[in-house]
Amino acid sequence: MQTTGAAGHEPGTGTGRAGLVKRLLPLAAILAGIALVFAFDLDRWLSFDALAANRQALTAFVEANHLLAALCFIGAYALVAALSIPGAIFLTLGGGFLFGTWAGAAYSVTGATLGATAIFLAARTALSDLLRAKAGPWLHRLEAGFRDGAFSYLLFLRLVPAFPFWLVNLVPAFLGVKPGTFVLATFIGIIPGSLVYASVGNGLGSVFEAGGTPDLSIIFRAEILLPILGLAVLALIPVAAKRLRARKS
Template identity: 45%
Template sequence: MTERNASRPGHLSPDANETASPVAPRRSKIWRFTPVIIVLAGLALGYAFGLQDYLSLAFLAEQRQALRAYVDANFLWSAMLFLGIYIAAVAFSFPAASVLTIFGGFLFGWMIGGALVAVGATIGASILFLATRSAFGSFLRHRVDGVVKKLADGFRENAFGYLFVIRLAPVFPFFVVNIAAALFDISLGRFFAATFFGILPGTFAYAYLGQGVDSVLVAAQESGQEAKISDLVTPEITLAFFALALVALIPTVVRQIRKRSASR
């Protein structure tokens, strides 16, 4: 019986299994890092092709009439194209979110432009989140202890509240939050919801600024200077974002205080 099993073409001996077993984990590791490699390659290609020159207020100032004429003639196609560009820019961590949001408001109006940006930013952020989690998702869980572990556990327990507040007040770069959230190992559903609802105020505010950016671009061209986002964003708007974030943080803080009081 043993000899027959050993002579079958499909039967593997114990030695063959031991030899083949290390290959599977190695392949699994490579596949885990593939999405992150694609993101980094896409970012490098974007800079290599000079996309940063097109995703700027200077380009918008030069091409604003041509872009608006194209959108007016091909509105639906332009909206889908803009959505795809925004998803790709966020997924590949290209630093152009604020400028693209202003583009959206200028080309489509604050309402439609803001809606396109909110959807595109959330989908793009979720793609980067999943790519990072596939490669490094268990990093903190298995390698940290003490205060950092408590911080990670607290973040996971109140993921929606913390992320929502961080999205409301854009203190940290958008792509940094996407990566950090993946390292803290929270669920995709919470990440998606907190991102979408958290960016809505800022998204529509920037889209509204974009709707009226034409006069700023014209003034900058006449003066021979390049328009900057700082010319549009006032200190009052920034303070409003922080105030909104502080208000949103109150329920999370109260919940933590009650939890500590109950555990004593």
């Protein structure tokens, strides 16, 4: 005779299926958002040309409604980061142009951190358990090593501009990193790059007048990149020190 649960559901259905749907819903919403963005070509607004074409209207809106404009900017940046849409760098440029270097960088960092946290939590909820079950012992070893110095590793990955932002959002989710660690390392780690591009954006007025384009490779100049890489190396010192103590013991 087949037994049923207290609510009359067969084992493996009902609550289990509803729980699976609930877990997958945030990720499904993000995937649907990505599909809509590319279906309606909304990513075209994330470009230097779009910023140049709408700069007067945007500037007027910021001057008339600074707080609302800042909130809209942070929300837009969070959405772009959560959907992993290419072109967030132009939002940072726009933030510097519209709000100034420091405020533009602060708003960009806030929006990027919120968006990154959203996709991190969605992936962590929907896929991490499945990936662990399928990946085998190698993922568990990697997870253990990452957890030993999660903040340092994440800070390093955020500071080095060679690592894609969307990838660094997902990998920690699969390796069991705590949300608090993820948020703090993300917030701190993206500050230097955001300040660089916001400062470029702050000078866009003269670029627009000259009909030119900003130098987006500025972050790879030695005088800028080397200090950032130095910070990245410093971020790994706690991990190196911990491993050295472990070997000695």
